């Protein structure tokens with residue numbers, strides 16, 4: 001697995017005329033990098049925030065977050081690269097961000113936010129490779145240049161590390177699901193976080209009505225027929241990995257509502 005470090009990232013920022021920071025609409029604050037944002041500012045480059053995966057949240061959530069980022073002075077658009085939603089708005093925002101040509105834009109962000117998918121949409125053809133499923137971070141191995149229009153180029157980059165959005169975000173984004181050491185602990189925290197914002201999430205995803213994280217894991221294992229051979233106990237590690245995977249691929253409904261009051 002390969003992710004990008006800060007030194008390399010700075011090199012890319014210096015090389016680019018403007019930066020597209022891709023964040024996940026379900027939780028933009030945990031998937032934005034303020035360190036990256038101040039780096040871009042220091043270099044005197046334009047930053048365009050792209051809130052991706054808007055198909056996974058209600059419209060008011062995407063709108064609210066876009067408003068929030070704009071209030072912080074960032075040009076912001078929300079899109080869904082898989083549903084081809086918002087592409088025209090994005091193209092317009094890019095044209096405004098880099099009026100002079102030739103221009104190079106760098107697409108940056110944490111692992112799995114959809115950087116490569118965004119490039120594919122802009123390119124119109126399947127050109128930047130994307131992960132086969134959302135749980136494999138570091139799919140893009142190195143920075144690559146793509147032509148997306150007349151004298152307009154995009155640099156696709158691997159996901160940034162470390163992930164700033166807390167330990168949980170760091171583990172679920174920074175490692176392949178199979179190599180997470182304590183999947184149960186991580187899944188329990190993830191379930192708690194999801195339930196806090198969407199109490200019906202596990203009912204909607206699996207028809208499980210329990211509200212207690214450990215019971216949710218046990219119930220899922222039972223329903224899938226995952227048991228320890230010796231003891232016959234539910235194999236909660238397997239259920240934990242399934243939940244992390246379904247969180248990534250959007251099967252479990254989840255979003256953090258945008259703040260109501262801010263300057």
Ligand SMILES: Nc1nc2c(ncn2[C@@H]2O[C@H](COP(=O)(O)OP(=O)(O)OP(=O)(O)O)[C@@H](O)[C@H]2O)c(=O)[nH]1
Pocket residue numbers: 052053054055056079080081082083110111112113114115116117118129130131132133134135136137138139140141157158159249250
């Ligand atoms: N639902 C939904 N899924 C998306 C969207 N965009 C990307 N994905 C999925 O998210 C996963 C990650 O997409 P990538 O484009 O590979 O993400 P990346 O940021 O390039 O990932 P790395 O190169 O590993 O850092 C893929 O499985 C995509 O199908 C979107 O708008 N909606």
Ligand SMILES: [Mg+2]
Pocket residue numbers: 115116117129130131139140156157158
């Ligand atoms: Mg990629």
